[in-house]
Amino acid sequence: xxxxxxxxxxxxxxxxxxxxxxxxxxxxxxxxxxxxxxxxxxxxxxxxxxxxxxxxxxxxxxxxxxxxxxxxxxxxxxxxxxxxxxxxxxxxxxxxxxxxxxxxxxxxxxxxxx
Amino acid sequence: xxxxxxxxxxxxxxxxxxxxxxxxxxxxxxxxxxxxxxxxxxxxxxxxxxxxxxxxxxxxxxxxxxxxxxxxxxxxxxxxxxxxxxxxxxxxxxxxxxxxxxxxxxxxxxxxxxxx
Numbered sequence: 001x002x003x004x005x006x007x008x009x010x011x012x013x014x015x016x017x018x019x020x021x022x023x024x025x026x027x028x029x030x031x032x033x034x035x036x037x038x039x040x041x042x043x044x045x046x047x048x049x050x051x052x053x054x055x056x057x058x059x060x061x062x063x064x065x066x067x068x069x070x071x072x073x074x075x076x077x078x079x080x081x082x083x084x085x086x087x088x089x090x091x092x093x094x095x096x097x098x099x100x101x102x103x104x105x106x107x108x109x110x111x112x113x114x
Numbered sequence: 115x116x117x118x119x120x121x122x123x124x125x126x127x128x129x130x131x132x133x134x135x136x137x138x139x140x141x142x143x144x145x146x147x148x149x150x151x152x153x154x155x156x157x158x159x160x161x162x163x164x165x166x167x168x169x170x171x172x173x174x175x176x177x178x179x180x181x182x183x184x185x186x187x188x189x190x191x192x193x194x195x196x197x198x199x200x201x202x203x204x205x206x207x208x209x210x211x212x213x214x215x216x217x218x219x220x221x222x223x224x225x226x227x228x229x230x
Binding site for chain 1: 147149151157158159160161164166205207209215216217218219220222223
């Protein structure tokens with residue numbers, strides 16, 4: 001158990017809908033990262049938050065947005081869903097201190113868009 | 115160009131044998147970190163081992179070791195005494211310190227299958 005929790009574990013929805021994925025980081029970790037794993041794109045970085053502020057953005061679509069709350073949990077919002085958004089979405093967290101900083105991943109949320 | 119390349123899509127190894135999973139990387143940043151993660155069929159990503167670009171010695175964690183060859187830009191994972199539970203996808207990843215954030219760039223992965 002990495003200490004990172006994600007809910008829900010599975011999500012099935014229809015095209016055009018909006019969903020929210022939730023992540024709680026490990027105790028003491030200030031950074032939260034979101035990654036998408038799909039068959040065609042592999043594992044891709046979406047966005048990073050550090051202590052409530054957006055720090056870095058990757059290949060995140062405009063239909064997607066995220067935030068990190070004062071208690072450090074984070075939510076990833078996916079809207080106007082398309083079939084191609086079906087993927088495994090991971091949240092990871094790290095203390096973000098020094099060169100040896102390691103990201104620990106949650107169990108993932110498997111999103112299926114029908 | 116691919117930043118992380120894993121050239122072996124799939125590999126078989128006999129139980130109790132050692133196996134090497136290849137990873138090459140491409141960066142112009144002198145300061146970077148290399149990571150290996152394991153993804154079993156259940157889907158979670160499990161951190162295995164880390165190597166920093168300035169580390170003088172190869173990293174080791176139990177049965178896992180990292181064969182770091184900086185001049186060749188390779189960071190191969192060696193698993194000794196393979197066990198059936200080692201069957202999984204393995205991903206090599208890199209973090210470059212030039213980036214504003216600490217995001218990881220992943221390779222395409224290698225599926226390891228351990229034969230009894």
